[in-house]
Amino acid sequence: MKLNNLNDLFIHELKDLYNAENQIMKALPLMAKEASSTDLKNAFEMHLRETEKQIERLDMVFEKLGQKATGEKCKAMEGIIKEAQDIMSENADPDVMDAALIASAQRVEHYEIAGYGTVCTFAKQLGHTEVLNLLHQTLEEEKSTDMKLTSIAESKINIKAENKGGR
Amino acid sequence: MKLNNLNDLFIHELKDLYNAENQIMKALPLMAKEASSTDLKNAFEMHLRETEKQIERLDMVFEKLGQKATGEKCKAMEGIIKEAQDIMSENADPDVMDAALIASAQRVEHYEIAGYGTVCTFAKQLGHTEVLNLLHQTLEEEKSTDMKLTSIAESKINIKAENKGGR
Numbered sequence: 001m002k003l004n005n006l007n008d009l010f011i012h013e014l015k016d017l018y019n020a021e022n023q024i025m026k027a028l029p030l031m032a033k034e035a036s037s038t039d040l041k042n043a044f045e046m047h048l049r050e051t052e053k054q055i056e057r058l059d060m061v062f063e064k065l066g067q068k069a070t071g072e073k074c075k076a077m078e079g080i081i082k083e084a085q086d087i088m089s090e091n092a093d094p095d096v097m098d099a100a101l102i103a104s105a106q107r108v109e110h111y112e113i114a115g116y117g118t119v120c121t122f123a124k125q126l127g128h129t130e131v132l133n134l135l136h137q138t139l140e141e142e143k144s145t146d147m148k149l150t151s152i153a154e155s156k157i158n159i160k161a162e163n164k165g166g167r
Numbered sequence: 168m169k170l171n172n173l174n175d176l177f178i179h180e181l182k183d184l185y186n187a188e189n190q191i192m193k194a195l196p197l198m199a200k201e202a203s204s205t206d207l208k209n210a211f212e213m214h215l216r217e218t219e220k221q222i223e224r225l226d227m228v229f230e231k232l233g234q235k236a237t238g239e240k241c242k243a244m245e246g247i248i249k250e251a252q253d254i255m256s257e258n259a260d261p262d263v264m265d266a267a268l269i270a271s272a273q274r275v276e277h278y279e280i281a282g283y284g285t286v287c288t289f290a291k292q293l294g295h296t297e298v299l300n301l302l303h304q305t306l307e308e309e310k311s312t313d314m315k316l317t318s319i320a321e322s323k324i325n326i327k328a329e330n331k332g333g334r
Contacts, residue, residue: 001257006331075249076246079249093171096171096172106281107278110277114274114277114313115274118270125325161172164172
């Protein structure tokens with residue numbers, strides 16, 4: 001890979017996100033299965049459907065830019081998901097597991113907020129207006145998912161997880 | 168590890184962040200060395216000093232909670248830093264490398280924003296007021312670093328990186 005200019009880096013970052021989204025697609029059903037709270041299960045399932053659309057949007061972005069989506073392995077998302085898998089394999093009270101799943105999912109969301117934030121800035125700088133609109137829709141969805149997870153945690157799950165024995 | 172209640176998960180998350188911060192301490196000098204822009208070098212060096220203080224704060228948190236900081240390896244931060252190292256080993260124009268370093272650093276910051284956001288919520292729920300104050304200071308610093316990096320990227324580096332040959 002040779003990064004001669006901002007456009008080269010833009011394509012590299014988009015490929016990283018494309019791979020990250022595909023990793024998330026595989027992880028979300030496992031997280032939804034592990035969740036006990038109906039609200040949390042629904043939130044993961046809704047985000048799975050959103051992720052499918054986000055991948056379609058990236059396909060459109062690559063098409064508009066005349067590029068292929070392949071070639072990058074997102075090692076960061078691999079690490080974030082590995083950490084989520086590790087905690088899912090722990091022996092945990094169901095409500096505490098739900099709180100842990102939210103903590104993991106918010107790390108996933110924040111990786112995407114950082115990544116889409118970067119490519120939005122690059123698209124704007126490079127004058128790719130249509131591409132920017134597509135990427136910005138996804139950025140807003142990721143922020144909204146993050147806020148929804150905070151709301152589920154604070155309003156219900158953390159309270160249930162606190163009131164457990166075993167201290 | 169047995170996660171019986173929210174307090175167990177709180178300690179687990181704090182250990183994850185402690186290990187993450189220590190990984191960041193080792194990565195930041197390499198990123199500062201790789202940066203060409205003086206503003207970016209200074210930002211990384213300033214964040215290195217902040218990171219030292221953030222680790223001290225976590226030491227205080229563990230002391231207040233009567234816990235030890237050891238025992239977790241943050242695989243997520245390992246992946247994020249591995250990705251940063253990969254891009255640093257690429258053949259890139261210096262301004263484009265600066266833009267790439269910012270993209271990597273913002274992924275680091277967002278991992279911390281997610282992580283400290285989670286432990287702040289837990290500390291509040293568990294009534295650990297003093298600990299919450301310490302963790303909240305760090306959360307605000309991470310958000311501020313993230314915004315500063317966006318500002319450096321948008322005001323200077325991305326513009327320089329765009330105006331390069333090689334397209």
